[in-house]
Amino acid sequence: MQRRSVDTVEVILHAAGRLLVAQGYARTSTNQIARVAGVSVGSLYQYFANKEAVFRELVRRHHEEVHALVEAHLREFADARRDPVEAIDRLLRKLIELHERNPRLMRAFARELGALRDQRPGPRAADREAVGVVEQLIRLRDDVHAEDPAATAWLLVVLVSRVSESLVHEAPLDLDSEPLLAQVRRVVAFLFGYPGKSSYSQ
Amino acid sequence: MQRRSVDTVEVILHAAGRLLVAQGYARTSTNQIARVAGVSVGSLYQYFANKEAVFRELVRRHHEEVHALVEAHLREFADARRDPVEAIDRLLRKLIELHERNPRLMRAFARELGALRDQRPGPRAADREAVGVVEQLIRLRDDVHAEDPAATAWLLVVLVSRVSESLVHEAPLDLDSEPLLAQVRRVVAFLFGYPGKSSYSQ
Amino acid sequence: MQRRSVDTVEVILHAAGRLLVAQGYARTSTNQIARVAGVSVGSLYQYFANKEAVFRELVRRHHEEVHALVEAHLREFADARRDPVEAIDRLLRKLIELHERNPRLMRAFARELGALRDQRPGPRAADREAVGVVEQLIRLRDDVHAEDPAATAWLLVVLVSRVSESLVHEAPLDLDSEPLLAQVRRVVAFLFGYPGKSSYSQ
Amino acid sequence: MQRRSVDTVEVILHAAGRLLVAQGYARTSTNQIARVAGVSVGSLYQYFANKEAVFRELVRRHHEEVHALVEAHLREFADARRDPVEAIDRLLRKLIELHERNPRLMRAFARELGALRDQRPGPRAADREAVGVVEQLIRLRDDVHAEDPAATAWLLVVLVSRVSESLVHEAPLDLDSEPLLAQVRRVVAFLFGYPGKSSYSQ
DNA sequence: GATGAATGAGAATTCATTCAT
DNA sequence: CATGAATGAATTCTCATTCAT
Structure with missing residues (x-):
């Protein structure tokens, strides 16, 4: 369980970084990040308060x-x-x-x-x-x-x-x-x- | 005519600058810019292709x-x-x-x-x-x-x-x-x- | 004068027809018709009650x-x-x-x-x-x-x-x-x- | 889940048909379709790329x-x-x-x-x-x-x-x-x- | 009559966020 | 915890129409 959450956070941040590079902050949606990360949007919001928080962590x-x-x-x-x-x-x-x-x-x-x-x-x-x-x-x-x-x-x-x-x-x-x-x-x-x-x- | 267009562009840019400072790019809407500038959104779009173009000109x-x-x-x-x-x-x-x-x-x-x-x-x-x-x-x-x-x-x-x-x-x-x-x-x-x-x- | 109005109506209808063929009714704006016709939108509205009327006449x-x-x-x-x-x-x-x-x-x-x-x-x-x-x-x-x-x-x-x-x-x-x-x-x-x-x- | 999506599409199409008859394509807005269908606009756009797509499916x-x-x-x-x-x-x-x-x-x-x-x-x-x-x-x-x-x-x-x-x-x-x-x-x-x-x- | 800048209601569409399952 | 369908407020942008010049 511990392991899973760490991984989830990791894949989300990785996806966010890639999308940031590819399309910029504004054009990157949380749904998109979740999709690229291979998790659900819901999971993203489990670990990050909002979109900004994802990038702030990055x-x-x-x-x-x-x-x-x-x-x-x-x-x-x-x-x-x-x-x-x-x-x-x-x-x-x-x-x-x-x-x-x-x-x-x-x-x-x-x-x-x-x-x-x-x-x-x-x-x-x-x-x-x-x-x-x-x-x-x-x-x-x-x-x-x-x-x-x-x-x-x-x-x-x-x-x-x-x-x-x-x-x-x-x-x-x-x-x-x-x-x-x-x-x-x-x-x-x-x-x-x-x-x-x-x-x-x- | 000439005069009016120049003025319109000017007030739009001025408003855009003020709003940029006050709330940032993302939180500033074109309708808001127009309102603050005292013109209609339509006028904004008469002179600028889109929101980005306004700030680009700035x-x-x-x-x-x-x-x-x-x-x-x-x-x-x-x-x-x-x-x-x-x-x-x-x-x-x-x-x-x-x-x-x-x-x-x-x-x-x-x-x-x-x-x-x-x-x-x-x-x-x-x-x-x-x-x-x-x-x-x-x-x-x-x-x-x-x-x-x-x-x-x-x-x-x-x-x-x-x-x-x-x-x-x-x-x-x-x-x-x-x-x-x-x-x-x-x-x-x-x-x-x-x-x-x-x-x-x- | 009589002549001018006839011509204006004519060029407007011609432009409307061409634009209708090229882009369809919905995508054709009155400003566009006027531009293609080489007259001002104002003139269009001098002779036609509204956009629909132009095409109805056609x-x-x-x-x-x-x-x-x-x-x-x-x-x-x-x-x-x-x-x-x-x-x-x-x-x-x-x-x-x-x-x-x-x-x-x-x-x-x-x-x-x-x-x-x-x-x-x-x-x-x-x-x-x-x-x-x-x-x-x-x-x-x-x-x-x-x-x-x-x-x-x-x-x-x-x-x-x-x-x-x-x-x-x-x-x-x-x-x-x-x-x-x-x-x-x-x-x-x-x-x-x-x-x-x-x-x-x- | 499956059930819900099917229903959503169905009610949207039904509403679109009724509005088409009542007011025609041009006068029917996607927000209106959604309202009549009893779903949110967002749901409409979840299943249809745009307004035209709704009617195309119909x-x-x-x-x-x-x-x-x-x-x-x-x-x-x-x-x-x-x-x-x-x-x-x-x-x-x-x-x-x-x-x-x-x-x-x-x-x-x-x-x-x-x-x-x-x-x-x-x-x-x-x-x-x-x-x-x-x-x-x-x-x-x-x-x-x-x-x-x-x-x-x-x-x-x-x-x-x-x-x-x-x-x-x-x-x-x-x-x-x-x-x-x-x-x-x-x-x-x-x-x-x-x-x-x-x-x-x- | 002609002009075209200005208008602003209204339309399409997006997307962060929620929550029932 | 995870999921992803659903939400709907908010935003961008269009365009028919007006009206001062």
Whole structure:
């Protein structure tokens, strides 16, 4: 029984994701989701309060993953023995990897579920939280010399979150991602006062 | 006659914008838009093929404004006698100004109209175009020494477009925008090989 | 001025006919008729009380033509010096000719305007009237020996009106119309007690 | 479950038929049909793709009945031991009987649903098919001497189908149907080369 | 008379949600 | 718990008709 409910929720979310990608939020009906999932609408409403809740759960799970990733890398970033620029670079790569596991779904999240996004705790809220944490970390690390830790933290968060999105969403751009990542790395190093590391001036 | 039609379109778009902000795309009906606009639904459908078309036009107009702004500042950026970092900074400020004229509407655009945004030529396409132009400009300016013009152009565009959005959308962040802009300026200068200009290391 | 109004009515009816054939009654709007006719909707309503009236006039004109044809041939049929079977045959050919001038429109009349058809005087009423007239004529002619004049008249009218329709509407039937007309002729002759004329028994 | 669906379809069709007779196709809305049927509009759309489909099913069922009748009598007509004229007469009477079960509905079919009628396989297609079958049967029977089997078959089909319609639709004609049927019988006998059977000349 | 923008009642259709089985 | 038929409020959109210019 326990098993069954877990499966039901799973197939519903899977179907919802596929339909979201294929037709968007508005065009996807709960009956449709249930049909594709191979369960009855009734079952859908057993586990989800309404249509929105289905998609909210879908997004929530994604955010959870992102959050875990960010947290792990911020721990690395906090570790004085490790290179902070590397930590950011690695986080960025992990985020891109995450997006690339299902880019069409990630794009659909951004495109279709903007209206759901603003619920707390959403990504904006997450960003906000991250800015605070990063600022503290910057202040704690002796080797990071940011002029304005608060502004630097903010820019860093914006950079990482938006760059990872852009790198995936604008994939068709005929640019290789490696040089772009290198560029971001340089900027991060610059922000951290590591001018010598990979700057063009060297 | 001419006058009437123009007015009708205008009041419809105005009403659509207000309702978008107040209740979102999904909850806004065409009858409602018409009522708020003070015209009949029939008139709405005289000028717009369907509900989506109304909001598409709203977004189109916004994009047009952004496009004009970007174009003007890229011309300034192309002018060798003017400081390129200043040009970017001014563009950023203008974009923020634009957003701040009606931040709630701008936020609604991002939140609610993601699905419309992807039409060609949308902002993504615009970004793509901008990257190409900026790359050329970087190559042309003798005083700009970017290591990898293509990657630099891409990062610059992502930075400007996403930072301006973030600055407005996350306004509640208890940060003053001036330090954030200064930070962005520093990064831009760095990207352009102007390390001495406003770097913290000076 | 007089001229203009006549023309306006004419172009409207022409457009209505074309649209009726192309899309049917329901799918044809008055605005569309006006556009195709090259006049304004307002003008349409200057000359026709409503949408239905336009099509009623179209049908009325057709009925008028049919009526004139029938009347002329009934006069011929009434002329004792002329062969009554020939008269019927000629009428039939004339009706077919009429239908063939615009078979698609004729078919559309039958298909789409059934609901208008029942207005008096419609074809049914016309049939009724014709039956009475034909019955009298049969009684008057000495050379016509119909067993039951009333029933014969009825059958004759049904035969002529339905056969002419069928011959045109089912044109794709891979039958030549000449043999079919010959067959009808034989039946008419039989009904008139002209068994020797073209019967197979001769 | 099975039971419910069948009932729902049935009451919808019943209501549609009644409304068709009472107000015609155009004036009948799906909401109205549902209300009269005592079900919700949603249920109507669960079983029918759209308004037209409801009426198409209504007509289809009628055609099915007619088709069954015709088929049964053609089998009789094919039986060499039975009188072919009688077979036609009986078919005609059965068709009239069928029409008279609900003449107003039959009339409404003709008047209002002409546009639906033309779908394949419609009555015209059915007529076409019948002509071919009848022609074969005429050729097979030794006792039927038709001069031109193809033309005879065609005329026979037109006669039977149109006469049965006319007899019902023009019922108000102050004629008794018995003499009319006798007249048709005579014509059929004549077409089959049975001149002595019931001809007035005997 | 002509025009065509404006009207708005009304129609078709959808779909989230319920609930009897 | 599962099912899926039934619901009906709500929405989009059409189009015959009017009337100010």
